[in-house]
Amino acid sequence: MTAQEPEARRLPRARRRAPAHWLGLVLVGVIVAAGLVSFVWTPYALSDMAGGRLAPPSAAHWAGTDRLGRDVFTQLMIGARIALVVGCGAVAIGGAIGIAVGVLAAFATRFADDALAAVFDILIAFPTLLIAMLVVAAREEASLGTAILALGIGLSPIVGRVTRILTKRVLSKDYITAARVSGTGWPAIVLWHILPNIAPFLGVNLALQFGLAVMAEASLSYLGLGTPPPNASWGRMLQEAQGTVYTAPWGALLPGLALFSLVIGVNLLADALRDRFDPAGRDS
Amino acid sequence: MAALLDVRNLSLATAGARLIHDLSFAIAPGERFGLIGESGSGKSLTALAATGLLPRAIAAEGRITLAGTEVIGAPERRLAGLRGAAVATVFQEPLTALNPLMPLGRQIAGPVRRRLRREGRTPTRAAVAEEVRALLDQVRLPEPERLLDAYPHEVSGGQRQRVAIAMALACRPQLLIADEPTTALDVTTQAEIVALIRALVAEQNIALLFISHDLPVVGQLTERVMVIRHGRAVETGPAAEVLSRPREAYTQDLVAAARRFDKALEGRG
Numbered sequence: 053m054t055a056q057e058p059e060a061r062r063l064p065r066a067r068r069r070a071p072a073h074w075l076g077l078v079l080v081g082v083i084v085a086a087g088l089v090s091f092v093w094t095p096y097a098l099s100d101m102a103g104g105r106l107a108p109p110s111a112a113h114w115a116g117t118d119r120l121g122r123d124v125f126t127q128l129m130i131g132a133r134i135a136l137v138v139g140c141g142a143v144a145i146g147g148a149i150g151i152a153v154g155v156l157a158a159f160a161t162r163f164a165d166d167a168l169a170a171v172f173d174i175l176i177a178f179p180t181l182l183i184a185m186l187v188v189a190a191r192e193e194a195s196l197g198t199a200i201l202a203l204g205i206g207l208s209p210i211v212g213r214v215t216r217i218l219t220k221r222v223l224s225k226d227y228i229t230a231a232r233v234s235g236t237g238w239p240a241i242v243l244w245h246i247l248p249n250i251a252p253f254l255g256v257n258l259a260l261q262f263g264l265a266v267m268a269e270a271s272l273s274y275l276g277l278g279t280p281p282p283n284a285s286w287g288r289m290l291q292e293a294q295g296t297v298y299t300a301p302w303g304a305l306l307p308g309l310a311l312f313s314l315v316i317g318v319n320l321l322a323d324a325l326r327d328r329f330d331p332a333g334r335d336s
Numbered sequence: 337m338a339a340l341l342d343v344r345n346l347s348l349a350t351a352g353a354r355l356i357h358d359l360s361f362a363i364a365p366g367e368r369f370g371l372i373g374e375s376g377s378g379k380s381l382t383a384l385a386a387t388g389l390l391p392r393a394i395a396a397e398g399r400i401t402l403a404g405t406e407v408i409g410a411p412e413r414r415l416a417g418l419r420g421a422a423v424a425t426v427f428q429e430p431l432t433a434l435n436p437l438m439p440l441g442r443q444i445a446g447p448v449r450r451r452l453r454r455e456g457r458t459p460t461r462a463a464v465a466e467e468v469r470a471l472l473d474q475v476r477l478p479e480p481e482r483l484l485d486a487y488p489h490e491v492s493g494g495q496r497q498r499v500a501i502a503m504a505l506a507c508r509p510q511l512l513i514a515d516e517p518t519t520a521l522d523v524t525t526q527a528e529i530v531a532l533i534r535a536l537v538a539e540q541n542i543a544l545l546f547i548s549h550d551l552p553v554v555g556q557l558t559e560r561v562m563v564i565r566h567g568r569a570v571e572t573g574p575a576a577e578v579l580s581r582p583r584e585a586y587t588q589d590l591v592a593a594a595r596r597f598d599k600a601l602e603g604r605g
């Protein structure tokens with residue numbers, strides 16, 4: 053059993069991965085900082101078009117300007133804020149629904165459990181983006197809130213399925229039987245035994261979902277179903293830059309790079325957190 | 337006196353197979369009873385049935401009365417009240433029987449808090465901490481300061497089993513079920529844990545259902561034993577009698593095998 057892995061073998065593994073973990077912290081840290089600073093300061097106003105069209109990066113415009121003459125760096129900062137809000141919001145909604153239903157399914161009678169498992173599988177067969185598009189269509193109006201809700205709902209079956217499987221695995225452990233045989237009630241078992249023990253693995257999955265949500269929002273925006281203008285989500289920036297990708301490549305390259313950095317960074321960070329909060333040092 | 341645990345004509349079956357056939361035994365308050373059988377004979381299932389914790393896939397027939405309450409078919413709420421108060425269990429593998437992500441002190445505190453509430457006392461921080469200390473002392477755990485904050489993987493197998501025993505004792509049960517509590521431990525630690533269990537059940541007058549396939553250990557610990565094989569009772573009687581003058585061929589084989597094993601050990605030592 054890996055749980056018995058002696059400390060001597062455990063430490064090098066964490067240490068071996070430390071550089072990657074630091075990279076995750078730096079990537080996410082920079083983006084979070086940019087997002088926070090954007091509330092109080094950006095180089096230009098978002099609607100400021102005085103910069104000249106498609107200007108390359110310079111001292112005045114660190115990341116150049118877009119085809120309307122707006123500062124790209126300003127848009128990237130606002131985009132960081134939007135990406136973080138979308139990621140956190142969608143993961144919070146999808147996580148809450150998915151974890152609740154997943155735990156319930158694991159506890160349910162055989163029939164209800166099978167039914168819920170089938171529902172998860174069917175919903176997962178539809179791409180998250182498609183579910184999100186249907187939700188946006190149903191709400192009839194594109195807004196940041198709608199996009200977050202839509203993505204959260206779209207993610208929930210994936211979280212639900214993972215939660216159900218992880219919970220079942222924990223439920224078969226002796227310490228659950230031991231807790232039950234000493235009279236522990238179900239709420240306490242879920243709170244103290246199940247949630248902490250599925251958290252390290254669930255956390256990694258939620259980080260993946262965060263990345264998916266941010267990318268899906270970019271896709272929604274790219275399709276015109278996400279954050280409405282003038283708000284600059286990275287997806288919208290990509291969409292608007294697509295016509296000028298040869299003449300002004302920075303307009304597409306930089307939001308793409310930001311998106312990529314955030315997704316990678318969050319995953320590395322989740323990995324680090326799992327290593328840190330799983331004292332037994334178990335590998336999944 | 338009425339039996340504390342009374343199992344009558346218990347049969348357990350899955351959709352495809354019968355696992356326990358018509359098993360009957362009773363344990364009086366304070367009595368130490370041994371359940372002996374080879375791997376897969378149905379010992380653990382019998383113990384689970386007694387606490388009403390059978391997996392859903394297994395159906396039970398017959399009657400089980402625990403502290404005057406009918407277990408088979410009882411609603412979950414009535415069983416939850418019974419567990420802890422009437423019965424607590426120590427399992428074979430102390431590593432998996434403890435929550436890997438919770439410090440040991442908090443794991444012991446859980447059942448302590450529940451028992452204090454059951455007894456109508458307020459589980460204040462100080463009262464719980466004091467009880468946890470007393471329990472660590474009872475199971476002879478050294479360095480309580482370090483152990484309270486340690487995680488299960490940070491202490492030895494014997495120490496983990498002592499923590500598991502402390503958690504069971506924290507419930508102040510009338511019956512302690514010990515399901516092969518020494519199998520996962522080395523020989524020296526085994527002897528210590530057996531001595532500990534014997535001292536504790538005697539001190540606190542707790543009845544014991546001790547499950548094992550280790551005949552000498554069962555002989556040391558229990559007054560009466562039942563031997564089962566393939567889910568059927570083979571022989572029941574006073575421990576001294578069954579283990580020294582077994583009547584059934586199967587029990588004779590078991591006893592002979594145990595003697596050979598002991599001889600082999602002596603020959604080497």
Ligand SMILES: Nc1ncnc2c1ncn2[C@@H]1O[C@H](COP(=O)(O)OP(=O)(O)OP(=O)(O)O)[C@@H](O)[C@H]1O
Nearest residue numbers: 350355373374375376377378379380381382391393
């Ligand atoms: N959940 C289950 N579903 C179906 N069959 C089961 C289940 N649990 C146990 N069994 C079967 O019931 C029989 C008895 O199992 P049990 O765990 O009681 O054996 P045991 O005597 O405790 O053995 P060991 O000494 O190895 O612990 C075994 O043949 C086992 O395969």
Ligand SMILES: [Mg+2]
Nearest residue numbers: 379380381515
């Ligand atoms: Mg067993």
